[in-house]
Amino acid sequence: MAEIPADHPRHDSLVTRHRIEAGVEKGITSKQGLVAQGRGEAFDYLLGEETIPSADNAERVAAAYLLLAEHPVLSVNGNVAALVPGEVVALAEVVGADVEVNLFNRTAERMEAIAEHLREHGAQDVKGLEADARIPGLEHERAKVDRDGIYDADVVLVPLEDGDRAEALAKMGKTELVIDLNPMSRSAQSAAVPVVDNIIRALPSITEHARDLRDASRKELEEIVAGFDREAALEAAEKRIREGDLD
Numbered sequence: 001m002a003e004i005p006a007d008h009p010r011h012d013s014l015v016t017r018h019r020i021e022a023g024v025e026k027g028i029t030s031k032q033g034l035v036a037q038g039r040g041e042a043f044d045y046l047l048g049e050e051t052i053p054s055a056d057n058a059e060r061v062a063a064a065y066l067l068l069a070e071h072p073v074l075s076v077n078g079n080v081a082a083l084v085p086g087e088v089v090a091l092a093e094v095v096g097a098d099v100e101v102n103l104f105n106r107t108a109e110r111m112e113a114i115a116e117h118l119r120e121h122g123a124q125d126v127k128g129l130e131a132d133a134r135i136p137g138l139e140h141e142r143a144k145v146d147r148d149g150i151y152d153a154d155v156v157l158v159p160l161e162d163g164d165r166a167e168a169l170a171k172m173g174k175t176e177l178v179i180d181l182n183p184m185s186r187s188a189q190s191a192a193v194p195v196v197d198n199i200i201r202a203l204p205s206i207t208e209h210a211r212d213l214r215d216a217s218r219k220e221l222e223e224i225v226a227g228f229d230r231e232a233a234l235e236a237a238e239k240r241i242r243e244g245d246l247d
């Protein structure tokens with residue numbers, strides 16, 4: 001890839017594209033992942049390519065949920081692995097979460113390539129390869145999960161995916177934290193906490209909030225969670241997209 005000057009107006013977007021391209025070349029990201037990235041970019045452009053205040057608040061709430069959880073799990077697909085592998089590992093460490101690979105286009109080769117990529121970025125134990133449990137009500141490959149991973153989790157961070165697994169996990173009684181640039185997507189709509197932000201910005205922000213809140217009392221964390229208004233967060237993002245207004 002040609003060197004991208006740091007002051008290029010589309011620097012971050014071009015670096016992100018390069019990571020996705022490299023992910024496809026490494027067998028991590030699916031070709032559909034390229035399309036998903038394009039869709040995300042369009043929403044990011046409309047959001048002003050920045051973390052809007054309501055998203056920052058949702059990121060703080062997501063951090064509080066992860067810190068309160070008995071068994072939090074961060075779900076990783078081919079786009080997430082290509083874009084933010086080190087950031088996933090960093091967040092997992094701060095909140096004590098498991099990391100599980102879960103793919104729509106699941107093949108043994110991609111599962112192994114992603115697990116290895118995460119290990120190269122410091123992950124100790126990558127779940128998802130056992131696939132000894134199923135999410136009820138889902139026909140496709142995303143139903144395959146680890147019994148001691150997503151199946152057992154109480155809080156799951158689900159970034160960048162279409163809505164049916166998000167809905168099925170919610171039916172299992174799990175609390176879902178979704179990162180998705182499209183506030184109208186089914187997964188954002190069904191999430192306990194929709195984080196409408198680019199995962200490139202969202203994951204480091206959740207980690208920073210988690211570091212800040214690490215010493216907070218349970219009561220304080222519970223108050224942060226109870227005070228969250230998911231509808232207002234979705235509306236603020238949609239308003240920014242439609243009207244360019246600050247929320």
Ligand code: PTJ
Pocket residue numbers: 029030032033034035036037038039040041043077078079083102103104105106159160161162179180181182185197198199200
């Ligand atoms: O790796 P696999 O096999 O599990 O497949 C993963 C993809 C992403 C291909 C699959 O989950 C898929 O097709 O997803 P969708 O239906 O395209 O949904 C992806 C959602 O993520 C869309 O709503 C996009 O707007 C959003 N999105 C894309 N890039 C980003 C994003 N959200 C946050 N940050 C991004 N960088």
